[in-house]
Amino acid sequence: xxxxxxxxxxxxxxxxxxxxxxxxxxxxxxxxxxxxxxxxxxxxxxxxxxxxxxxxxxxxxxxxxxxxxxxxxxxxx
Amino acid sequence: xxxxxxxxxxxxxxxxxxxxxxxxxxxxxxxxxxxxxxxxxxxxxxxxxxxxxxxxxxxxxxxxxxxxxxxxxxxxxxxxxxxxxxxxxxxxxxxxxxxxxxxxxxxxxxxxxxxxxxxxxxxxxxxxxxxxxxxxxxxxxxxxxxxxxxxxxxxxxxxxxxxxxxxxxxxxxxxxxxxxxxxxxxxxxxxxxxxxxxxxxxxxxxxxxxxxxxxxxxxxxxxxxxxxxxxxxxxxxxxxxxxxxxxxxxxxxxxxxxxxxxxxxxxxxxxxxxxxxxxxxxxxxxxxxxxxxxxxxxxxxxxxxxxxxxxxxxxxxxxxxxxxxxxxxxxxxxxxxxxxxxxxxxxxxxxxxxxxxxxxxxxxxxxxxxxxxxxxxxxxxxxxxxxxxxxxxxxxxxxxxxxxxxxxxxxxxxxxxxxxxxxxxxxxxxxxxxxxxxxxxxxxxxxxxxxxxxxxxxxxxxxxxxxxxxxxxxxxxxxxxxxxxxxxxxxxxxxxxxxxxxxxxxxxxxxxxxxxxxxxxxxxxxxxxxxxxxxxxxxxxxxxxxxxx
Numbered sequence: 001x002x003x004x005x006x007x008x009x010x011x012x013x014x015x016x017x018x019x020x021x022x023x024x025x026x027x028x029x030x031x032x033x034x035x036x037x038x039x040x041x042x043x044x045x046x047x048x049x050x051x052x053x054x055x056x057x058x059x060x061x062x063x064x065x066x067x068x069x070x071x072x073x074x075x076x077x
Numbered sequence: 078x079x080x081x082x083x084x085x086x087x088x089x090x091x092x093x094x095x096x097x098x099x100x101x102x103x104x105x106x107x108x109x110x111x112x113x114x115x116x117x118x119x120x121x122x123x124x125x126x127x128x129x130x131x132x133x134x135x136x137x138x139x140x141x142x143x144x145x146x147x148x149x150x151x152x153x154x155x156x157x158x159x160x161x162x163x164x165x166x167x168x169x170x171x172x173x174x175x176x177x178x179x180x181x182x183x184x185x186x187x188x189x190x191x192x193x194x195x196x197x198x199x200x201x202x203x204x205x206x207x208x209x210x211x212x213x214x215x216x217x218x219x220x221x222x223x224x225x226x227x228x229x230x231x232x233x234x235x236x237x238x239x240x241x242x243x244x245x246x247x248x249x250x251x252x253x254x255x256x257x258x259x260x261x262x263x264x265x266x267x268x269x270x271x272x273x274x275x276x277x278x279x280x281x282x283x284x285x286x287x288x289x290x291x292x293x294x295x296x297x298x299x300x301x302x303x304x305x306x307x308x309x310x311x312x313x314x315x316x317x318x319x320x321x322x323x324x325x326x327x328x329x330x331x332x333x334x335x336x337x338x339x340x341x342x343x344x345x346x347x348x349x350x351x352x353x354x355x356x357x358x359x360x361x362x363x364x365x366x367x368x369x370x371x372x373x374x375x376x377x378x379x380x381x382x383x384x385x386x387x388x389x390x391x392x393x394x395x396x397x398x399x400x401x402x403x404x405x406x407x408x409x410x411x412x413x414x415x416x417x418x419x420x421x422x423x424x425x426x427x428x429x430x431x432x433x434x435x436x437x438x439x440x441x442x443x444x445x446x447x448x449x450x451x452x453x454x455x456x457x458x459x460x461x462x463x464x465x466x467x468x469x470x471x472x473x474x475x476x477x478x479x480x481x482x483x484x485x486x487x488x489x490x491x492x493x494x495x496x497x498x499x500x501x502x503x504x505x506x507x508x509x510x511x512x513x514x515x516x517x518x519x520x521x522x523x524x525x526x527x528x529x530x531x532x533x534x535x536x537x538x539x540x541x542x543x544x545x546x547x548x549x550x551x552x553x554x555x556x557x558x559x560x561x562x563x564x565x566x567x568x569x570x571x572x573x574x575x576x577x578x579x580x581x582x583x584x585x586x587x588x589x590x591x592x593x594x595x596x597x598x599x600x601x602x603x604x605x606x607x608x609x610x611x612x613x614x615x616x617x618x619x620x621x622x623x624x625x626x
Contacts, residue, residue, distance in 0.1 A: 005241050023401045031399040035257055041401040044253045
């Protein structure tokens with residue numbers, strides 16, 4: 001069985017994204033003085049989350065497609 | 078954050094075996110692994126260091142060096158590698174020439190892996206010293222132990238899978254750093270203004286750090302100390318082609334592709350992200366030196382009074398990223414150091430055990446015997462890496478040292494490959510003695526010249542007389558590579574003409590260009606042909622050269 005590499009990549013970045021976003025929302029704004037006053041944890045967390053979800057989505061789509069093609073080929077003699 | 082990163086990687090690794098179990102790898106994954114095998118932490122740290130030390134001229138490693146070479150590999154070399162079914166570069170040499178050429182290449186390759194892993198070890202220890210405040214010597218020992226455990230636990234069994242993951246980790250871990258830095262200096266214009274200060278302080282024209290070609294009319298006009306001929310021939314031809322065409326850590330990734338077409342497309346697909354990489358790895362170095370010159374405190378000063386350029390990325394990380402994102406950046410760096418080191422030590426182990434020990438020292442032993450030898454080789458490899466790591470402390474830019482090693486190993490080897498693949502008259506004796514001559518030429522050139530401001534010893538000039546002084550370490554590397562290539566090329570050519578062929582045309586089928594059936598791409602739609610992709614890549618990289626002229 002072939003595991004699509006996009007599943008673990010998507011999963012990993014989704015988790016990273018959720019953690020960073022949550023941390024960005026909860027953390028003391030004072031720590032963002034060094035990052036020019038931008039809450040980078042929040043913003044980059046959202047970027048990672050979006051990337052992760054897109055990867056998972058693409059992986060899921062091709063997984064479903066390959067499943068469909070497998071059932072197709074088995075139904076025809 | 079760090080812990081989670083590690084835990085996740087561990088979890089992911091356990092599912093690796095699903096992926097590689099005899100399945101063909103799609104071209105885009107092989108492509109990302111191809112570039113990722115090269116985009117280690119070494120490259121990130123080294124390219125940033127060079128961006129600081131030499132400015133935007135460092136991008137020549139990409140737009141003059143890597144692009145044409147990767148296109149060449151995809152179009153012309155891959156058919157031989159993939160078609161010959163050789164599993165490694167030394168094995169190809171055995172098929173094409175003979176056992177002794179393979180042995181020589183295996184030895185130089187083994188030495189190269191040790192240096193590579195030592196350089197990673199040094200950089201990681203430096204990072205631990207800077208971020209966690211650990212003692213440098215302690216960090217080296219600890220790093221060695223961790224790598225040993227990592228390899229023995231079988232962490233590298235399916236490198237390709239990890240590499241794709243790491244590629245994204247590095248890109249997404251460093252991008253916020255670059256964006257923040259650029260915003261801080263006031264965009265590209267702000268950066269050029271700051272770099273003008275850097276350049277005038279060093280006694281160059283204001284644009285010397287921000288123009289890649291403009292000041293290359295004479296070695297004395299640019300920080301790298303190169304003029305265009307030496308750069309194009311030394312870096313663009315000998316070093317880059319040597320690296321991309323013969324370094325089997327990289328080439329192997331393409332060989333894992335599912336079909337000949339996919340294998341040929343692998344380096345071409347990899348070239349697309351590779352082309353944009355300077356924004357991620359060279360730009361931070363330029364930001365660091367610009368900020369260092371105008372605000373101070375962005376680069377630590379080494380014992381010899383020059384800034385330690387290797388610290389550009391770690392210092393920027395510490396300066397801009399708050400806790401949280403900092404964890405992501407450090408995870409990306411450390412993970413790629415570890416796998417880079419483990420990859421090199423494992424390659425050393427393989428080459429030593431199969432290409433040297435089993436073939437030349439004690440053939441015909443049991444598998445258990447070779448496995449034990451392999452374990453011993455791993456331990457030895459790590460100990461030797463420690464020595465190389467201490468040698469690296471002498472270089473304020475690890476890329477200088479890395480390219481020096483490449484100029485010894487890959488430079489001459491490329492001449493052997495070029496002749497071997499395109500001239501069927503090349504003989505085994507010619508290849509062996511040519512390769513040896515090339516390596517000796519490199520050693521002679523390195524031993525008789527010196528970069529400016531260095532004492533004879535590890536940086537060259539150890540043969541007593543110093544015949545020429547180069548303006549920078551990198552200039553010396555480029556010329557070493559060019560000398561080594563020429564030495565090997567001429568010697569191989571001459572000796573081949575005077576020795577008898579040992580392989581018949583039949584034996585060389587699939588190994589030499591004129592005896593290999595041409596790849597027919599006519600059945601593919603034009604936009605899917607490797608040639609189309611290749612032309613597009615060359616056009617875009619020419620365009621990039623012009624923009625940053």
